[in-house]
Amino acid sequence: MRDIIGDAMTETSFAGRVSRWYEQHARDLPWRRPEVSPWAILVSEVMLQQTPVVRVVPAWQAWLERWPTPAALAGSSPAEAIRMWGRLGYPRRAVRLHECATAIVERHGGAVPDRLEHLLALPGVGTYTARAVAAFAYGQRHPVVDTNVRRVVCRAVAGEPDAGPTTRPADLVAAEELLPAEPAAAALASAAIMELGAVVCTARSPRCDACPVESTCAWRASGRPAPAGPTRRPQRYAGTDRQVRGLLLGVLREATGPVPHQRLDQVWADDVQRARALAGLVTDGLVEPVGETSFRLIGDGPPAPVAG
């Protein structure tokens, strides 16, 4: 491991201490095994967008068993992708991942691209995911900044209790400045900082006694001040269109093929809100109408016959 950490990173540098801690304490997550493909890593990163690790692990394994390559997924229907997604949440991610697989086949001959520019052009792949794939699958030196990294850097370097709600260019710069020069060591350091934020430097109840950079943490040095105010708007769910969409999709996911609207009507009493939620699912490419009175998951069966 000394070779990976490299000469440019000293034992006492921030990245060096976190990386050594990571080598000893990292969770044994399946997508971190050395033999996993770039596609498997991409799938894990998409699933991990806003979904906890414990729920992703079994879904990731089942998904890759069924679709080990982008071409395999592209050969199935979007409906099957939505079903396989199960209850991970934000099912539009399943549709985007299917679109992503198709784009990888069409634009890159079925191989996950290794250039940031090409990764960013894929559906469902944004700033975080593109950099995560470039770094973790291809060993490139890019700052990989998610909510964990922002929180760790914000606390340890700036001494502030919490980072902003979104990743800004300044966050990428701040993270990049912590990375060692050698690409493989930089990728390791990014994974290590993320892990630190996930299991030690958590949003609630951080475990500073277990932290490898506790001695130089600016936030701890200033007495771990609490956030000034509410850092972000609460995300309500009960009674929202999102809840209704979830209920509608639950019915369509369990069914095979078209579902009469009468069955969908039973999931929510408010006609206006239910209709709006269903229309939203259609607009977002998750659901399609079949004839005048039924709906189904997108691509769930043969195309509707065209008049003429």
Place this chain on the structure above:
DNA sequence: CAGACGTGGTC
């Protein structure tokens, strides 16, 4: 740039 977008676990 604020808001939409699922789901389930924790304190």
Place this chain on the structure above:
DNA sequence: TGACCAAGTCT
């Protein structure tokens, strides 16, 4: 019990 939180992306 309800608010908060979990490896974001897109519009």
